[in-house]
Amino acid sequence: MAESRPASLWQNVAMPKTAFSAAGLRRALVIKLRHHGDVLLAAPVICALKHHAPACEVDALVYADTAPMLEGHPALSRLHLIDRHWKRQGLKRQGAAELRLIAALRARRYDLVIHLSVHTRGAWLVRLLRPRWSVAPRFRPGFWAKSFSHLYPAQSHPDRHTVDTNLDSLRALGIDVTASDRRVTLVPGVAAEARIDALLAAHGLASRSFVHIHPASRWAFKCWPAERVAALCDALAAKGLPIVLTSAPDANEMALIAAVQAARAAVTCPRSSVPGTQIEPAPTLDLSGQLSLKELAALAARARLFVGVDSAPMHIAAAMGTPTVGIFGPSGDREWGPWDNEGGGRHRVVASLNHPCRPCGRAGCEDSKVSDCLTSLPVAQVLAACLELLAS
DSSP: OOOOOOOOTTOOOOOOOOOOOOTTOOEEEEEOOSOHHHHHTTHHHHHHHHHHSTTOEEEEEEEGGGGGGTTTOTTOSEEEEEOGGGGGSOHHHHHHHHHHHHHHHHHHOOSEEEEOSOOHHHHHHHHHHOOSEEEEEOOOTTTTGGGOSEEESOSOBTTBOHHHHHHHHHHHTTOOOOGGGGOOOOOOOHHHHHHHHHHHHHTTOOTTSSEEEEOOOSSGGGOOOHHHHHHHHHHHHHTTOOEEEOOOSOHHHHHHHHHHHHHHHTSOOOBOSSTTOBOOOOOEEEOTTOOOHHHHHHHHHHOSEEEEESSHHHHHHHHTTOOEEEEESSSOHHHHSOOOSSOSOOEEEEEOSSOTTOOOOSSSGGGSSOOHHHHTOOHHHHHHHHHHHHHO
């Protein structure tokens, strides 16, 4: 006779479908296991949930390297972290780290888990933590669909911004999301702000006097060519606007900044229309590879204008309320453009007008890592967007 086995925590059975109520909600966990920009654009879910359930303690679970996007968030109670390097430490150490994380999560006894991606770990965690309610994107039938009590329509949609797609998780629970719930919040922190203030003072730069340009991305196919970035810097500097250049400490990103600076050095300083005089361009401060993410946010907050490609720094600048010009190639600007907290048209998206194939979502044309819609994007088009925001 076959041995009877107890019901397993991992059985492929549907989670109980019970009507959600924010009243009496004690603790909730928001999971976003993605990149920096994705985590930042999930922040409104934390704000909105706290707004509609003020007595609830809202925690988050993210990758350790993305923690600066949420650290210090006023609506966040605890931040749980997964280190991507655990898997490199051997099975024993990785297993111990995973068990510590699970113990910490189980100790919180969550009533609600909000999973904001299709990462399989979220389904396993929901089955382990056994919250009363759980919500995730509609992904696939079977194990995934039956792991959650509620599902929302899709993980992403090319015509809807990621902020609103994330907030669909709350709408699926019956929460009426308001305009104030849709703000992206990022807190640089006292230490980051103090360092940036000291750096700007040391170089004679006043707040709101300079243009912050971050042309780099971890994905080369999202980057505008160095010579065009250089031409934009020269045009703005010629108008008396100091330039501050930044990048991550990544070797490829710093090489892009070096190429920008080299291209600028090769161009003769423009002459004024007055005989015998010459325009002195405004200075440039190169901080590439020198700033933490929190310091990058503090710098962006003090800029008069931010210019960058589709990357986390662009989202950071927009979150800090700085007028932002986002340069887009193959990625979708309706879904990933700079989010306007104020709703007053403070940002601009610049993209090719001659490529009906964009946004294609490819890693360059035919996955070549080179995007023609970016390599051919005119400097004049980006400059016009910059001048429009500077004038306003």
